[in-house]
Amino acid sequence: MFSLFTDNIFIQMALLASLLASFASGVIGSFVVVKRISFIAGSIAHSVLGGMGLCLWLQRTQGLTWLDPIWGAFASAIASALFLGWIHLNYRQREDALIAAIWSTGMAIGMIFLSLTPGSNVELLNLLFGNILWIENRDIIRLIVLDGIILSLVALYYRKFLALCFDEEQAILQGVHVRALYLLLLSLVAVSIVLLMQIIGTILVIALLTLPAMLATLFTNRLAVMMGLSVILCALYSIIGLTAASVLNWPPAATIALLSALSYLLALPIKKKFGKYR
Amino acid sequence: MKIEINDLFFSYDSIEVLTKVNLQIQSGEFIGIMGPNGGGKTTLLKLIMGFLKPAKGKVTVSGKIGYVPQVHKTDRDFPITVSELILLGALSKTTIWGTYPAHIKEKANLIIDQLGLTPHKNKVFGSLSGGLAQRALLARSLLSDPDILLLDEPTANIDTSSSALIYQLLEDLKGDKTILLVTHDLKTIIERVDRVISVQGTANAYYPKDVCEHFALGLYHTPLLGLPENHFQEKGEHVLTIH
Numbered sequence: 001m002f003s004l005f006t007d008n009i010f011i012q013m014a015l016l017a018s019l020l021a022s023f024a025s026g027v028i029g030s031f032v033v034v035k036r037i038s039f040i041a042g043s044i045a046h047s048v049l050g051g052m053g054l055c056l057w058l059q060r061t062q063g064l065t066w067l068d069p070i071w072g073a074f075a076s077a078i079a080s081a082l083f084l085g086w087i088h089l090n091y092r093q094r095e096d097a098l099i100a101a102i103w104s105t106g107m108a109i110g111m112i113f114l115s116l117t118p119g120s121n122v123e124l125l126n127l128l129f130g131n132i133l134w135i136e137n138r139d140i141i142r143l144i145v146l147d148g149i150i151l152s153l154v155a156l157y158y159r160k161f162l163a164l165c166f167d168e169e170q171a172i173l174q175g176v177h178v179r180a181l182y183l184l185l186l187s188l189v190a191v192s193i194v195l196l197m198q199i200i201g202t203i204l205v206i207a208l209l210t211l212p213a214m215l216a217t218l219f220t221n222r223l224a225v226m227m228g229l230s231v232i233l234c235a236l237y238s239i240i241g242l243t244a245a246s247v248l249n250w251p252p253a254a255t256i257a258l259l260s261a262l263s264y265l266l267a268l269p270i271k272k273k274f275g276k277y278r
Numbered sequence: 279m280k281i282e283i284n285d286l287f288f289s290y291d292s293i294e295v296l297t298k299v300n301l302q303i304q305s306g307e308f309i310g311i312m313g314p315n316g317g318g319k320t321t322l323l324k325l326i327m328g329f330l331k332p333a334k335g336k337v338t339v340s341g342k343i344g345y346v347p348q349v350h351k352t353d354r355d356f357p358i359t360v361s362e363l364i365l366l367g368a369l370s371k372t373t374i375w376g377t378y379p380a381h382i383k384e385k386a387n388l389i390i391d392q393l394g395l396t397p398h399k400n401k402v403f404g405s406l407s408g409g410l411a412q413r414a415l416l417a418r419s420l421l422s423d424p425d426i427l428l429l430d431e432p433t434a435n436i437d438t439s440s441s442a443l444i445y446q447l448l449e450d451l452k453g454d455k456t457i458l459l460v461t462h463d464l465k466t467i468i469e470r471v472d473r474v475i476s477v478q479g480t481a482n483a484y485y486p487k488d489v490c491e492h493f494a495l496g497l498y499h500t501p502l503l504g505l506p507e508n509h510f511q512e513k514g515e516h517v518l519t520i521h
Contacts, residue, residue, distance in 0.1 A: 034356060156376050163366045166356050169329060173343055174369035174422060221357045221402035 011246070013140065014132040014199075018238030020143040021195050024150045025208055026231030028192040030223060031185060033213040035165040038206065040088070040186065043099045044081050045193045045205045047106025051076025052127055053113030060117050069123050070142075073197065077190035080106060085183040130201030130253030132242060139198060146195055150188055161185060162223060199238060204257040208234060211260035218271040237263070280305045280426055280456040281326060283481075286335030288321060295321050299335070299481045305425075306453045310467045311460045313477035319460050322477055323428050326458070341456070344424030348431050349411045354404040360414050361399040364390060367421030382421075389417045394443065409440025416444060426456045433463060445470070464489070 032041050055072030058064045080102055087098045114121055126134050154161065163171040164181050171178050189209075196205045216229035241256030248255070281303040288296040295318045303309060313319050324330040325337055327345060344367075368382045378386075390399050393413045398406060403414060412432050419427060429448075433441040448457055449470060461467055464474070468486050475483045 159366070159369060159372060159376055159378075162358065162362070163369055166353060166358055166363070166366070167347075169327070169345065169347070170366065170418070171369065172329070173327065173345055174366070176369055217357060221404065222359065222362075223357045226357050 010133045010135075011242070013135045013137075014242060015239060016140060017132065017135045017143060018199055018242065019235050020140065020147055021199050022231050022234035022238060023147045024192040024195050025234045026212060026229075027151065027154055027227045028188050029209040029213040029234070030216070030227045030230050031161060031165060032189060033210055033217060034223065034226075035185070037186075037189070038210050039096070039099055040081075040084050041189050041193065041209055042206045043084060043103040043106075044077050044186070044190050045197070045202055045209075046103045047080040048073040048077045048194065048197065048202055049110025049124075049128065050106040050108075050113075051079075051110075052124055053110035053117070056121065056124055057113040057117045060119060069127065070194065070198075073127065073194045074191065076106065077194050078187050081186035081190035082183055085186045089179055089182065126201075127197055128202050129251065130197070130199055130204065132199045132238075132252050135198065143195055146191055150191060153184070153188065157181065157184070158224075165223075200253040200256055204253050207257035207260050208237065211257075211264050212237065215260075215264045215267050218267055233260075233263070280307075280339070280341055281458075282336075282338040283325075284336045284338075286325065286337060287333045288318075288325060288330065289333055294479075296325075296477075297480050301475065301481055301483060303456060303458070305341075305456055307472045308448070308452045308457045308470060309459065309483075310464070310471040310474045311458055311477060312462065312464060312474060317478040318481075319477045320430060322481060323430060323458070323460065326426075326428065339426065341425030342422065343426045343428060344419035344422050346412075346415050346419045346427070346429040346432055348434065349408050349415060349436070351430075352403075352411070352415065354411070356404065358403050359399070360395060360401055360403055360406065361386065361390065363403050363414055364395075364399075364417045364421055367418035370422070386417075386421055389420050393417050393447070407437065407440075409436035412436050413440055413443065416447070424455065426458070427451065429457070429459045431460050431462070433461065433466075 032038055051072035051074075052069040053072070054076075055067050055069040059067045059069070084099060084102060088095055091098065110124075114124060125131075160171070160176050160181055163174065163176060164178060164185065168178055168182075171181075193205050193209065196208050200208050212230040212233035213226060215233055216226045220226050220229060237256050237260045241259045242252050244250070244259070245252040245255040281301065283299050283301040286296060286299040287294070299322070311319050311322070321330065323345070325332060326339060327343055328337075328339075364386050365378055365382070368378055368386065371382050372378055387396075390396055393416065395410065395413055395417060398410055398414075403411060406414065416429070416432065432444050445466065448459065451457060452470070459467065459471070468474070468489065471486060473483050473485055474489050475481050
């Protein structure tokens with residue numbers, strides 16, 4: 001089985017991409033869990049289909065061959081993150097229903113463009129269900145650059161994000177620009193989702209964003225430690241899931257998501273027995 | 279003048295919560311805020327902090343506000359240590375790299391010591407008892423060095439030693455900071471406060487000597503209810519009829 005990693009360049013690239021995506025996923029996923037915005041993250045993840053579908057349609061029918069669907073994914077993820085943030089800040093009474101509406105609207109736009117686009121839609125299917133073996137050099141470079149941006153911003157604003165997630169009102173009294181910071185956090189969630197999407201696909205991305213952080217929170221009560229543990233768990237799930245999928249001939253994305261969920265379920269009784277670290 | 283409220287009206291959707299509120303609070307005053315649940319106490323605090331906008335009228339605040347919420351309204355599952363939480367009171371003083379300067383950490387340690395939290399500072403906030411957690415929230419607010427300190431029922435459902443320590447600290451701060459304390463514990467604060475504000479649809483300020491026994495009984499009558507002047511009977515040192 002070891003030769004699977006040494007001989008196969010696709011597997012090596014996939015592992016490298018998984019490790020790189022784990023940094024963004026573990027760090028941003030921890031914020032998603034403690035700020036309790038998993039539903040918002042799910043909505044962002046599903047709304048990217050609209051942007052990808054539009055780019056693919058422009059690429060195939062309008063001759064914009066340079067327009068990679070991944071840029072449509074980034075644009076629609078950030079646009080829906082900012083819109084969801086604006087709703088959260090201004091229309092809290094109906095927030096949950098509006099999140100669900102954006103979730104389905106993005107998917108609907110994507111499906112319409114999918115039906116209008118001629119030829120095979122393998123790229124779209126790869127992004128929907130994930131295809132880690134599809135990783136190219138430019139994806140690795142993009143992962144490195146965006147990881148660097150995400151981690152630098154989190155390091156710089158760590159304490160402000162901590163205040164925002166723990167107690168928004170106190171953060172306002174301390175002079176923090178809570179509205180701008182909240183929109184920045186959602187934008188980082190959006191970018192992380194697109195990075196993870198290449199590994200696990202749009203439909204299952206929320207599993208890899210939240211389950212490692214949820215498991216980590218069972219065993220630590222420090223946000224910084226939670227982030228570190230989440231990064232490690234995310235990398236482990238990706239590597240073990242990918243290997244298991246190759247051996248069992250299962251879809252890699254589904255295998256990774258299932259492994260994450262099973263680990264969390266197994267950890268619950270362990271946590272109950274030993275308690276939290278205090 | 280630290281806080282001035284003129285002809286303030288506030289409603290949630292169509293339900294009026296506060297009507298025609300007029301208050302002037304001087305610098306250094308210690309005010310007790312009382313009233314029934316749902317009477318508008320927390321709404322009044324939120325209007326003073328600027329989290330809510332009045333439908334009509336004006337709130338003018340001069341100085342920095344520190345707010346100590348009720349401990350049960352905080353997220354006790356949040357992964358944060360006591361010292362991390364207290365240092366959030368100095369967020370406006372972080373360096374360009376987002377770290378806390380050494381003198382802020384020293385000041386935080388002094389406040390932690392003053393509030394008897396030193397043995398607990400590396401513990402997780404959610405593992406503290408209600409009394410210790412409330413002290414930690416007070417410490418965070420004090421680290422921000424506010425001119426005005428708003429406290430929302432800081433001694434509700436906490437142990438007596440924590441409660442005594444909080445009252446002692448407020449006594450020490452009296453005159454130096456403007457303090458607004460929401461409480462149901464009139465008997466304990468009546469000796470300490472300069473004025474009591476009754477909040478029940480509107481707000482009326484009284485001097486302690488004018489507060490009637492019905493406050494202590496939790497009935498929160500005001501002259502607006504149109505009760506006859508001799509309704510309240512004079513009893514005890516601080517129990518007098520409202521005129």
